[in-house]
Amino acid sequence: MAASAPPGSRDTAIVHVVGARPNFVKAAPVVSALRGRGAHQAVVHTGQHYDDRMSAVFFRDLGLPEPDVDLGVGSGSHAAQTAALMVGLEKEFTERAPGAVVVYGDVNSTVAAALVAAKLGIPVAHVEAGLRSFDNTMPEEINRRVTDQLSDLCFATSPEAVGHLANEGIAPDRVHLVGNPMIDTLLANLDRFDADALRARLGLPERYVAATLHRPANVDDPDTVARLVARLHEIADLADVVMPVHPRGRAAFDRAGLGGHPRVRLLEPLGYLDFVALTRGAAAVVTDSGGVQEETTVLGVPCLTLRPNTERPVTLTHGTNQLVTEADLPQAVAKALDGRRDATAVDSTPPLWDGRSGERIAAVLTRWSG
Known part of the structure; x- marks a missing residue:
């Protein structure tokens, strides 16, 4: 387990490690808040998402500084990719000697950075700690659990995440309930999510399911x-x-004839602004993405999540999200299109999803590393 003491004689630079779309969206408000506090920081992009439409466009859309380094790791099996990430990150951390490493979410870049930093004795802070689906068939679940055990600071987005960390023996002084930085980014850009303009540009119908x-x-x-x-x-x-x-599923969907229906419109991956505009303008959303469950919760768009579980149950109790099976999906969408909601839905935003999570995280990091 990582040492619990804050950095002492080290360089106090904070290194953010990002590798995939959700990381960029979560990191943007933290990087911005730390910049406002005059922190010395660097952004390392692992290149886990290397297609411009899945990576560089998000830096442009979100106003993130260009990464100080792009490791260019690319794709591969979980073992091969994680190994390549660890080799590249070990070299980077050894050369930079950061005072702390901040990791985001649950992708392979997250756990690789946590493992390397912990073995080098560099303190780790995990943004979005404590999320649990309790489904170990999901690689992300393994990544979350390992990363939290290695982290000196665990930044939780919701109260149940705090409870999960407590149940796993994480000391309370390592855990901070800060809210959701992904929602910071969403709220900061609300005026830029123009569903009507996107609909006109792409020739989309007035009513559609994303x-x-x-x-x-x-x-x-x-x-x-x-x-x-x-x-x-x-x-x-x-x-x-x-x-x-998504590039990962394109060939499978093409082989199965998804585009063969005249009312199915297949698009290339979209940048952040366009994707959230598409979501905002939809009558309903069908997804298996964790982040989309959160975004639709705040946007008030019915969300049908094609999974047997979710690590974000707060989107079920305080949002528009509903778990569905493949067999029940058409009926659930029909209900959403008719404007019928689950009777258990609560019309409130999850606690601390107020657009100020990045500043809370920055405040803890600067106090802790100072």
């Missing part, structure tokens, strides 16, 4: 993909389906 699916459980098995495509075609009989296709 879809985004990429998790292995949904896109790796051909039989599963074929059943899912049949359900999406049923939804397209009710309303146009607009789907930016």
